[in-house]
Amino acid sequence: MDRTERFYKIEMLIRSRGCVSFAEMRELLEVSPATLKRDLQYLRERMDAPIEYDAAENGYRFGQQWRGQRHELPGVWFSEKELHALLTMHQMMAGLDENGLLSRHLQPMLDKLTGMLGGDEVEAQEMTRRIKLISTARRRVPSEHFETVGSAVVKRRRLKLRYRKRGPGGGSVSEREVSPQRLVHYRNTWYLDAWCHASEGLRRFALDAMEDAVVLEDQAARSLPLKELEGELDQGYGIFAGGDPQWATVIFSEQIAAWVSSEEWHPAQRSEWLPDGRWRLQLPFVDATELLMDLLRHAGQVEVVEPPALREAYVKRLTSAAQAVV
Template structure:
């Protein structure tokens, strides 16, 4: 059994039990030494798995990590890898870092044969596009504001060079025309508006919560782009 297979086996074993599991119990189950289990638990923790351990009691997964194990075919892994390379070409640094961490977790539990096959398929597929980092600036701040359901305030310069101060209820981010756009409800115009991120002069997340419950990304698309809902990827 490889280390990757052993790490997956430990996760599967812990997920199947509601009580803490002693290191010796895991060692007996996997036919390895207790010291090996200690090293494996440390490896899982470094990868972000929330394993709770208590001397004399044992190990268990926190409720947030009690997810069913997933299994991917080589075709599915190829699609994930290629999709990740596309996202990295246009995403903000925070999202790119999270993506790298997610892919590393997948690679760490892949059998060597699947890893080799993925690398073989990956070689002929290149992503040459790399957008200006200014086109994705503020994206992570906007995503945070959406998650927290808070308004944002920013200075905006339109295509004619006119600058205005806006307060907006952010609804989603759309990557279109080689640029990220913010879709939101503009309090100044009292209507939906779309803002290019590279035209934002500054951005501040306000303490003020969302003010409209009847507006949404889905409502915007149904009104203004009914044929494009499947073409946009909203974050």
Template sequence: MEQLDRALKLHQLLLDYRRPISQCLILERLECSSSTFKRLLDLLRDRYQAPIIWDRAARGYRYDTADGRFTLPGVWLTESEAFALLMANSLLQEVQPGLQQQGMAQLLVRIGELLGPQWQSQAERLRVESIGRQYVAPELFLPLVQALFTRHQLNFVYRATSHEAKVRQVSPQRLCWYRDNWYLLAWCHGRKALRLFALSRIAEPATLDEAACEREVSELDALFANGYGIFAGSALKRAELRFSPSAAPWVKDVQWHRDQIQTLKEDGYIHLSFPYADQRELVRDLLRFCGEVEVLSPSDLRQSVIAVMQAGLKRHEAETSVAQPMSQ
């Protein structure tokens, strides 16, 4: 693998230089000896029919082609590129199981040949744990991706959180991976607005012949640029939060929002401020720090957090009172 890696670097050197390159410069760039360089030349010339010649007039090596360029047959990767692709595949396999068998199996075989028999054990050193992921079947995922890139409209049955299933006709715009789950950002022709659809709630996707309508990139970016989390909105409020010192290790190095303002007080408390458009996701996140965070403002966010905490306490108190006679 090391020899092939250097051979590919030599190939790239010959492409990058507009004039013949001297052997001294090649040895310096490849950090190899003259004998190793000769072996690399033989490898490229014999196995890949690379037309590398010594130009006596220019006293350097070059490709013997009209434009001085040459394309190696097949797909060739350096060792670092191959390992990077292996890592990307491991991540993709965890993010969306099933795609490996359908799209990358043959490519992974080729990478295995490049890296040698030990590559599989090395790849297994990368461990990705996706907690809370909602399952999306590969046979559903791929049609959505194909419609997205071929720019066709889609029909599908969508079951929202209200559990009411409705048929939607959309023009897909973007596929989003957010907090271990897939979402489709699309223009909904029924609502005549951009909507976000959880892939786990989509069923019976069908690609239509109609071309997808295109939305401005600025419009797509603006949907998530200002507010907090996955819920979009244009009417922004600003959350003012105070975290206790015990929560500091889990708060101070976290980016809650791109426009957040964080202040570490002398007493160890952290003051955090950022904009949000919809409080649903924010309230759930704040409950993770239940006894360690205080919502200073706005008042409606503060009251929502208090109401959810009180409801939780009532539920636990009810369960406790029921359980007491059983323990006596």
């Protein structure tokens, strides 16, 4: 049994028998004297278990103040493998953290998780240092906006936004009231899916384009079914949402087909291998912008078959790129 199970077993033995000798515990737990001593010390010093040695009975029991009462270890316990998994997850979340916003709330939990590993604490710290997330073209979000938006999502309250829409000359700024539905993290950037009360429809807002965000505490947010949210915003390709989807057909060359075929471009994609070793992919899109960007990464190795407008846009991008280097 692992260390966590031993802790529970020690607690159960003392509670059920009143007083248990060191030899008896060793036999039942099947551990060495040194291991049992460490376990008892950890329970007393780190878990505040009121375990005392009774010389008259030659055994361990709960302290006088707990006799006749029920003492229990903390309710949430994990095995060492589970603790390692949680610490790994924490390190991954830290890679998504904006200005340490999440870290300051999660640090107490991290300290407890690390402490529960006892002698493996150094190993746990070393493990987290060996997990690295590399982010490119990351757009920073002011921490106060992230916290405000996250609070509104959880509390189901409306938000008043001052939002800069991207466009020529720095774009345009507008104020609007929205009902937050969910936060979305996509390609190193945070977005808010929300019902816009000005345009009477679902919209997706980039958090880094928010110049101000205020929670309207006295106004409950309009709540939409998840299926409606997914049907409206998740049909297209990438982050661009809204509108009726079209279907694109592209064919990747034999040279890169083996690698590209292992990628999921869209949950609803359809694909097949062609007799000559090429790979044909069909996927929905609403706005061609992001799809064109990803296809251009494979320039010279991918053919855009349809729709004609997408093919023309792809050729235009290739031509412009070639002219820029001449």
